[in-house]
Amino acid sequence: MKKIILIMLVIFCSSSLYASEMNKLLEQNYKIIKTELVKFENDAHKIFTLKNGKNIFICSVIISDIGLEYSECLKP
Helix, strand or coil: CHHHHHHHHHHHHHHHHHCHHHHHHHHCCCEEEEEEEEECCCEEEEEEEEEECCEEEEEEEEEECCEEEEEEEECC
């Protein structure tokens, strides 16, 4: 039982690290103006469009059965 709780804690704590790049942009007053969800067989991609003035970033977060796997933000 302790191992299950430990694994759950690791997953939830690491999930916030995966989205840290997007969190930094949100702290810089970027606003989410659009969200999209693209579903695949084993996972899904949540795509966020962030805007601050004329600056735009597109962030993609990959979501699997165990939680967040990967996050990336790019300036188009």
